[in-house]
Amino acid sequence: MTVTEPKPSYKYVGTRPVRHDGLEKVTGRARFAADLNMSGQLHGIVVRSPHAHARIVSIDTSEAEAMPGVKAVITGDDFPAVEPGHRQYDMCINVIARDKVFYEGHALAAVAASTRDQAQAAAAAVKVEYEVLPAVLTIDQALAADAPVLHAHMMTAGANPPAEEPSNISNITRFSGGELDAGFAEADLVIEREFTTQPVHQGYIEPHACVADTGQDGHTTIWCSSQGHFNVRSSTATLLGWENTRIRVIPAEIGGGFGGKTTIYLEPLAVALSAKAGRPVKMVMTRDEVFRATGPAPGTKLRIKLGVKRDGTLVAGDAYLIYTNGAYAGPGGLLGAMTVFESYKIPNFEIEALDVVINTARSAAYRAPAAPLTAYAMETMLDEIAEELGIDPIDFRIQNAVTEGDPSTMGFPFARIGFVECLEAVRDHPNYKAPLGPNQGRGIAAGYWFNIGESSSATVNLNEDGTATVVTGSPDIGGSRASMALMAAEELGIDVYDIRPVVGDTEAVGFTDVTEGSRATFATGMAVVEACRRMVVELRGRAAKMMGVEVDDIDWVDGQAVYTGSDGDKAPLSVAEITAKAKRTGGPLTATGSLEAHGAGPGFAVHVCDLEVDPETGVVRVVRYTASQDAGTAIHPSYVEGQIQGGVAQGVGWALNEEYIYDSDGVMENPSFLDYRVPVASDLPMIDAIIVEVPNPAHPYGVRGVGETGIVPPIPAVANAIYGATGCRIRDLPMSPIRVLDAITSNGGSNGA
Amino acid sequence: MAVRVHLSSNLRGPTGGIAEVEADGSTVGALIDDLDRRYPGLGDALRAGVSVVIDGLLIAHPEYEPVADGAQVYFVPQTAGG
Amino acid sequence: MSRVHVTCTINGDPAEFLCDGGQTLLDALRDEVGLTGAKEGCGTGDCGACSIVMDGRLLCSCLVLAPEAEGTTISTVEGMASGDDLHPLQQCFLEGAALQCGVCTPGFLVAAKALLDRNPEPTETEIRYGLAGNLCRCTGYDKIVRAVQAAATQITATNES
Ligand code: FES
Ligand code: FES
Numbered sequence: 001m002t003v004t005e006p007k008p009s010y011k012y013v014g015t016r017p018v019r020h021d022g023l024e025k026v027t028g029r030a031r032f033a034a035d036l037n038m039s040g041q042l043h044g045i046v047v048r049s050p051h052a053h054a055r056i057v058s059i060d061t062s063e064a065e066a067m068p069g070v071k072a073v074i075t076g077d078d079f080p081a082v083e084p085g086h087r088q089y090d091m092c093i094n095v096i097a098r099d100k101v102f103y104e105g106h107a108l109a110a111v112a113a114s115t116r117d118q119a120q121a122a123a124a125a126v127k128v129e130y131e132v133l134p135a136v137l138t139i140d141q142a143l144a145a146d147a148p149v150l151h152a153h154m155m156t157a158g159a160n161p162p163a164e165e166p167s168n169i170s171n172i173t174r175f176s177g178g179e180l181d182a183g184f185a186e187a188d189l190v191i192e193r194e195f196t197t198q199p200v201h202q203g204y205i206e207p208h209a210c211v212a213d214t215g216q217d218g219h220t221t222i223w224c225s226s227q228g229h230f231n232v233r234s235s236t237a238t239l240l241g242w243e244n245t246r247i248r249v250i251p252a253e254i255g256g257g258f259g260g261k262t263t264i265y266l267e268p269l270a271v272a273l274s275a276k277a278g279r280p281v282k283m284v285m286t287r288d289e290v291f292r293a294t295g296p297a298p299g300t301k302l303r304i305k306l307g308v309k310r311d312g313t314l315v316a317g318d319a320y321l322i323y324t325n326g327a328y329a330g331p332g333g334l335l336g337a338m339t340v341f342e343s344y345k346i347p348n349f350e351i352e353a354l355d356v357v358i359n360t361a362r363s364a365a366y367r368a369p370a371a372p373l374t375a376y377a378m379e380t381m382l383d384e385i386a387e388e389l390g391i392d393p394i395d396f397r398i399q400n401a402v403t404e405g406d407p408s409t410m411g412f413p414f415a416r417i418g419f420v421e422c423l424e425a426v427r428d429h430p431n432y433k434a435p436l437g438p439n440q441g442r443g444i445a446a447g448y449w450f451n452i453g454e455s456s457s458a459t460v461n462l463n464e465d466g467t468a469t470v471v472t473g474s475p476d477i478g479g480s481r482a483s484m485a486l487m488a489a490e491e492l493g494i495d496v497y498d499i500r501p502v503v504g505d506t507e508a509v510g511f512t513d514v515t516e517g518s519r520a521t522f523a524t525g526m527a528v529v530e531a532c533r534r535m536v537v538e539l540r541g542r543a544a545k546m547m548g549v550e551v552d553d554i555d556w557v558d559g560q561a562v563y564t565g566s567d568g569d570k571a572p573l574s575v576a577e578i579t580a581k582a583k584r585t586g587g588p589l590t591a592t593g594s595l596e597a598h599g600a601g602p603g604f605a606v607h608v609c610d611l612e613v614d615p616e617t618g619v620v621r622v623v624r625y626t627a628s629q630d631a632g633t634a635i636h637p638s639y640v641e642g643q644i645q646g647g648v649a650q651g652v653g654w655a656l657n658e659e660y661i662y663d664s665d666g667v668m669e670n671p672s673f674l675d676y677r678v679p680v681a682s683d684l685p686m687i688d689a690i691i692v693e694v695p696n697p698a699h700p701y702g703v704r705g706v707g708e709t710g711i712v713p714p715i716p717a718v719a720n721a722i723y724g725a726t727g728c729r730i731r732d733l734p735m736s737p738i739r740v741l742d743a744i745t746s747n748g749g750s751n752g753a
Numbered sequence: 754m755a756v757r758v759h760l761s762s763n764l765r766g767p768t769g770g771i772a773e774v775e776a777d778g779s780t781v782g783a784l785i786d787d788l789d790r791r792y793p794g795l796g797d798a799l800r801a802g803v804s805v806v807i808d809g810l811l812i813a814h815p816e817y818e819p820v821a822d823g824a825q826v827y828f829v830p831q832t833a834g835g
Numbered sequence: 836m837s838r839v840h841v842t843c844t845i846n847g848d849p850a851e852f853l854c855d856g857g858q859t860l861l862d863a864l865r866d867e868v869g870l871t872g873a874k875e876g877c878g879t880g881d882c883g884a885c886s887i888v889m890d891g892r893l894l895c896s897c898l899v900l901a902p903e904a905e906g907t908t909i910s911t912v913e914g915m916a917s918g919d920d921l922h923p924l925q926q927c928f929l930e931g932a933a934l935q936c937g938v939c940t941p942g943f944l945v946a947a948k949a950l951l952d953r954n955p956e957p958t959e960t961e962i963r964y965g966l967a968g969n970l971c972r973c974t975g976y977d978k979i980v981r982a983v984q985a986a987a988t989q990i991t992a993t994n995e996s
Contacts (some may be wrong), residue, residue, distance in 0.1 A: 018929045025937035026925040028872020028912035032938055035871035117855070160766060173830075175762045203972045205876040205884055206938040255874070255938025256972050287877040334830060337763075410761035411772065412827035415809035450832045453813055478935040478973060517832070599810040638932035638978070645975030646935065673881035673970060681976040682960075682967040689977075698810055 012489040016638045017496050019482040033209035033225035033252040038280035042071055044273050045119040047109035047126045049101035052135035052359040052666025060127040069118035072276035075109045080241040084153035088238050090328040094362045102327035103361050104667050105292030112273040112281045135359040135666040139301050139322050142168040142356045150357050170329035171355040173337040175409050183316030183348025187307025194303045195377045197733040198659035199296035202366050203678045206255020207290045212270035213280035219246050220271050225254040227261040228514025233506050239268040250505040251475050259365030260295040262516045291671035297366035298323040298332035302377045312391050314400045317346040321353040325363040335370035342409050343448045344400045359666050368449040368708035372715050379445035379716030393444050394427045418630030418694030419604040425690045426606045431626035440612045441724025447605045447712025451705035452517030453597030457510025458527035460535050462589035466576025471504040472524045473512025479639035480520040484528050486635050491532035493559020510594045518705020523597030529700045530593030542585040543573045599698020605629040607713040613725040618741030628690035632704030640706050641689035647710025648687045653679040655718035659734050756820050759827040767795035781815040802831045839902045846914025854901035861885045863901035872912035872941045883969030886942040887911050893949035912941035923986040933982035935973035942969050947983045
């Protein structure tokens with residue numbers, strides 16, 4: 001179902017062709033990183049710390065080096081030293097520890113051997129002497145006055161007055177507007193609530209993997225799965241102290257990322273092992289390693305106070321947010337601060353957000369980083385207020401929602417946005433009025449994410465037969481190749497199946513930033529459109545030559561050069577007719593587009609969740625779910641729906657089941673899909689995706705990124721629905737059966753409304 | 754050329770909390786230089802990971818971005834994503 | 836360590852390979868036979884990305900030792916299409932956009948085929964429980980379930996005509 005504003009009618013954009021890379025993927029032929037094998041390849045295994053916090057006293061690799069089949073062993077000493085203050089210091093010492101390990105699973109050495117078994121045996125024989133240090137595992141421990149300090153150089157950024165002593169707070173962010181006290185004085189109702197959440201993993205199904213082949217000439221080729229192969233190249237080069245030109249990165253198909261593959265882990269180790277051994281080295285993480293050493297999204301403690309007038313006008317908001325980013329500085333708190341009040345007009349507010357380090361794996365981005373948690377707090381509180389005031393929760397949100405021209409938390413006025421349209425779409429959907437059964441409840445919630453632009457490049461090559469190849473630098477994690485082909489088809493007037501969209505390696509296409517921030521279809525799409533528009537100029541020029549007329553008298557209409565001059569009739573020329581004569585009119589037809597995309601359009605989403613709570617067990621079953629989201633313009637609606645539905649599933653898992661569990665020494669206790677339970681098909685109903693289209697004025701087709709926003713509303717939508725079913729407000733994640741049951745049995749107790 | 758510059762609240766330390774200031778310059782970089790002269794220290798804050806919004810358009814790396822006379826320029830923190 | 840010689844039938848063709856006694860069938864298929872359609876998402880039987888059918892039974896090949904394949908008949912995703920003709924499930928997955936990253940797709944196709952072979956007209960609930968051993972982190976399962984429904988309808992219609 002689609003809500004549309006009047007918009008230009010397109011021939012290809014907005015249709016649903018079968019994706020170009022689909023056939024390979026349904027026949028098992030698509031090559032993901034772990035599917036690649038090189039002749040003579042060795043297998044690399046990482047040696048990881050069993051301790052959450054320790055000084056490395058010594059590493060003895062001699063026994064491992066002497067073992068059968070072992071061809072190379074490396075430690076931090078095999079890489080150039082890095083000092084705090086280096087631009088990528090954290091990334092460097094995360095990929096391979098130097099003098100300290102900061103979490104259980106931290107890589108500190110690696111081994112390459114002829115077989116995986118041999119490499120594993122040798123990795124176990126690397127002798128490491130540790131001086132175990134007290135581990136900091138929770139926010140409270142990190143902030144305690146006598147807390148061990150993880151990083152002696154960590155001076156809190158943003159502290160006022162400036163920090164004089166190192167601490168575990170990497171960053172403080174403060175935003176404010178209006179007069180907070182005056183705002184609360186105006187309020188008829190003030191509520192204040194606290195929330196806690198645990199780290200969760202992105203849970204992509206494909207573990208990190210790569211193959212690196214370093215030649216005698218000191219050049220290396222890396223095949224790997226990542227959200228950005230140019231970033232793999234530059235980060236690997238930084239770690240090794242090499243020039244970028246020595247590294248070529250060829251993107252494999254990527255089996256999910258969700259932010260977790262925007263950084264690197266294995267590639268520099270594989271290159272260093274390969275350089276040492278003189279052979280290709282393949283490295284594949286186990287699921288256990290993926291859980292322990294990659295990815296988690298931050299855990300949090302959040303405290304929010306809201307003031308509202310009796311008529312439903314929000315007048316004041318005060319937020320104190322603490323995010324853990326694992327063992328290194330990260331942006332969780334900053335992004336939390338930027339999102340917490342962003343969707344609503346709150347004239348008087350103060351936000352303070354802390355980013356805190358603890359001895360767990362370094363956080364990586366996860367779909368709309370930080371926003372699902374601020375939404376959990378805000379949207380459940382809004383629900384409470386709406387109920388208290390006796391206002392419908394959607395009407396209450398519409399009353400306070402930001403619209404074009406309203407100031408954001410950061411001060412700038414919003415351009416055209418589709419928040420109210422998303423709210424209305426859910427209000428008008430049958431799901432919102434469907435009858436509920438016993439023990440069932442309904443929750444609604446909204447979500448917001450910025451989306452980003454950044455750099456992208458594209459090349460369009462017309463082939464001799466009039467078909468086209470579109471090469472971009474954006475790894476395709478969810479169908480973006482099909483979107484590129486659709487936009488190119490629209491611009492060139494070539495059938496979408498006559499266009500082959502390709503992800504080019506670092507030597508085949510211009511620099512392109514990581515596929516993150518929902519930017520591929522938006523920003524890389526802009527580069528494709530730019531390249532196509534240049535191509536059309538070229539095509540018109542060639543056609544003018546062929547017709548013997550002035551180029552100004554040629555228009556490009558529906559894939560054809562059409563003569564518009566007054567010198568009689570001339571038959572239009574198709575792309576194939578022009579490319580067939582390319583040799584005679586100036587040579588091959590190729591055009592590039594490369595740009596830094598401005599004007600990423602914010603995305604809003606509104607979800608309604610119906611669920612049933614088993615009062616005996618506390619088990620929650622989602623029975624109905626509808627999600628609206630502003631896509632600007634949906635280039636390939638099926639994959640927009642897919643992004644929305646996938647975000648919902650991840651958000652429901654986050655709400656109900658998912659969490660990292662550590663023992664008292666900081667060792668992860670649930671590093672498998674058995675114990676870290678992500679939603680399966682039988683946990684979910686159909687998810688009705690409503691695409692709202694309020695075009696982004698900054699994009700030639702009106703695109704807004706859609707990859708991330710869908711994960712923002714589910715947690716509060718589920719929490720609000722649980723309240724509807726049980727009368728219990730649960731303010732700690734996950735809302736697992738035991739917690740729900742506790743809440744039900746002590747209804748009216750600490751978790752009560 | 755006079756331009757109205759708005760600072761997101763986390764960037765207002767050097768202006769003593771003032772949200773909206775005047776500056777001269779035909780590019781964002783020139784504005785930052787001018788702001789640094791008027792409010793010592795603000796230049797560093799604005800060069801580190803800061804985006805601008807001009808006429809509703811979010812620009813992540815704005816140093817050489819032209820600014821028209823009378824434009825409204827908003828300095829905001831840079832975002833990241835997954 | 837001496838290697839084990841295994842003779843079996845894979846996707847209708849006789850096959851032989853050498854493997855280590857402790858090697859999983861998944862590794863043997865991928866590394867010894869060269870069929871990389873089955874994926875390793877976990878190696879512990881929890882994700883279904885490695886699904887294959889052995890002697891008529893749907894299995895996680897990461898939980899089977901390669902020597903156990905001796906004398907068996909195995910089908911993998913690579914054997915689903917006959918020549919250029921895709922299996923209706925493959926066609927419906929494509930048309931219904933039931934894949935995003937696609938790494939789970941081979942496992943889902945094999946498991947869905949096993950389900951439809953057993954139960955040609957499953958309800959939505961039966962599909963959801965039938966595929967509950969397969970994880971997909973991208974799609975939220977909606978389009979996968981719909982694709983299986985569409986394929987079931989197609990297969991039943993063809994069989995009836
Ligand atoms: S790899 Fe076999 S079930 Fe996950
Ligand atoms: S499509 Fe990516 S895991 Fe299913």
